[in-house]
Amino acid sequence: MQTLPDLSKLSHAQKDDLIRLLWPLIEEVRQLKARVAELEARLAKDSHNSHKPPSSDGLKKTHSQRESSGKAPGGQAGHKGTGLKRVSVPDTVIEHRLPEYCVCGARLNAAYSGERRQVFDIPVAQFNVTEHRTWQARCRCGREHQSAFADGVNQLVQYGPNLKALAVHLTQGQLLPLFRTAQLIEQLFGLPLSAATVHAWIGEAARRLAPAVARIGQALVASPVAHADESGLRVAAKLHWLHTVASPTLTWYGVHARRGAPAMQAHAILPHRSGVLVHDCWGPYWQMPGEHALCNAHLIRELIYLHETTGQVWPKRLIRHLRRARDHCEAARREGHAAVPDRLRRRIERRYAAILAQAQACHPPQTRTRPRRGRIKQSVAHNLTRRLSLHAAAVLRFVSDLTVPFTNNLGERAIRMPKVKQKISGSFRTLKGAEDFCIIRSYLDTLHKQGHNVFQALRSAFIAQPIAACPD
Incomplete structure (x- = not known):
């Protein structure tokens, strides 16, 4: 194992040369650390915290965004189930009759017991061929009459x-x-x-x-x-x-x-x-x-990713706030209201802005350390908070207009x-x-x-x- 040199014995010129040698290496190490962090972040992404589809998760354990209803699986108490019901007039009846005589030789006078069971099934299908024929006749006046085929019947077969x-x-x-x-x-x-x-x-x-x-x-x-x-x-x-x-x-x-x-x-x-x-x-x-409205399901997945990678609290707070706002809107729709009360809407907007202000304080924009051309690369967190602030009206469109849904599920499902x-x-x-x-x-x-x-x-x-x- 090599030991560090005694720096006290180096001249000022040698120290300057050492600094000039180490300075680019320090910058390279910083860039490599940033690259490693970026690659690790990519590996941490899957369908629950990014836009990646569930099919890309492979054999990973899936994480659904669905919230638990607290109900047991299956039908709930009082639920009226549906199933096959017997029909009054079946298509086919098969009588399962008794033999005419008992094994002892006595004649059986059997009567219908009243018990019935029905089997629902589909018939074994076979294609059907329909032949179309036309007729012709000549009137006594000499005029020819010819019938026509039905519309769509225009080939021999x-x-x-x-x-x-x-x-x-x-x-x-x-x-x-x-x-x-x-x-x-x-x-x-x-x-x-x-x-x-x-x-x-x-x-x-x-x-x-x-x-x-x-x-x-x-x-x-x-x-x-x-x-x-x-x-x-x-x-x-x-x-x-x-x-x-x-x-x-x-x-x-x-x-x-x-x-x-x-x-x-x-x-x-x-x-x-x-x-x-x-x-x-x-x-x-x-x-x-x-007007525009943003899919909050996408935003929530991005917020989950930030919470998992940074450990900060504000992404979770914003997720809870958006979901509570969604619940308020659903309740207003159920009650037949055309809009949420103005007071509630303003409170939702203020709370949203307050959480974003805290997030932006945690992730200020990056500044350039030395002159270079081009745009400064910002962190994922800063880009998201900036987007959430810039398009706040589109994010909360579902609150200001109850005809707008919380997510873009219809588009994604299509x-x-x-x-x-x-x-x-x-x-x-x-x-x-x-x-x-x-x-x-x-x-x-x-x-x-x-x-x-x-x-x-x-x-x-x-x-x-x-x-x-x-x-x-």
Whole structure:
């Protein structure tokens, strides 16, 4: 082990040389420590304290933000359960009769005991072929008469709307791959089908539904509150972006090669809105007109991360304050109020500002130690507190306007199913395939929200009678 040199024996020039040698090393050590802290912070992030999806957690223990209700699992006392109930007129009756004679040889005079049991099941299905025939006749006057086929019957042999609707629903609604959809239909109904045929039906459905989905987009322009989100999507071996705009009764999807404002301008929904837009504070959303509301679930996850990494108390205090404000708003809605009392709203805003003032005192902005060009890198805590202060009105929009929800759950939930589709089936091979998926999924998700049977909705589309989606 080397020992330190005797510094008292060094000349002033030697000490100066030593300082010049150590000074860059001290700065390098500072930078390395900052880098190690940054990497350790990355490792500490998962879905409960950052924007990372739960699928990225791997085998880690999950941490849900749901608060315990204090109730035992399962049905609660007094809960009226539901289940199968016997019907008065069954479709089929099977009599389990006794033998005519007893083993002793005596004749049995059996009577119905009155005990019944019913089994609910589905029939073993088999495809059905319907043949259409036309008739012709010649009148005595010499005029020829020819009957016509029904609308949609235009081929010598073709598939019907029920089968098309089922295949499209399985791929676009239930997210099955094309080959597995064809395989399932053959196993269930005994009807051989190719993946290419299913793919053609998807394109046909998209063409038929495009006008209805355009009307959904127009309705979202007029919606007083809308939720927006975006996520990466692999299309034709390149990164594209899936965009969604949603409300409680409407969902619209679009795909674009760009993520930001150019895609939003091309989709022509957000730039024409004047209502409230709920989002996750991503920069391009602030360029859209109207009022803005931030997703507090995102902010709470960031606050959890700061509390876990810094050990400071203010993030927990702000989390509790936001959740209490949410509870006050929910209580006001239950009681039928249009807004929370002004006195309560002002108290919530003052408390929010006081907690932020304490947080900003703990995390002042970094200053430059020596002349350098460029922006000074600030800490994660400082950036968050600055954002919470700068956009305080958007954070607390749910308090000032009870029509605005606490989170962007509608937008995030809309993104979730297309991501599941990508995980199951892989990337979209063509841009048209991704666009067709967006059209059909917009229609299905909207009608599902409005209480329609999505299979019947698809069947209606294939017989040229698509169901009109009701606006908000």
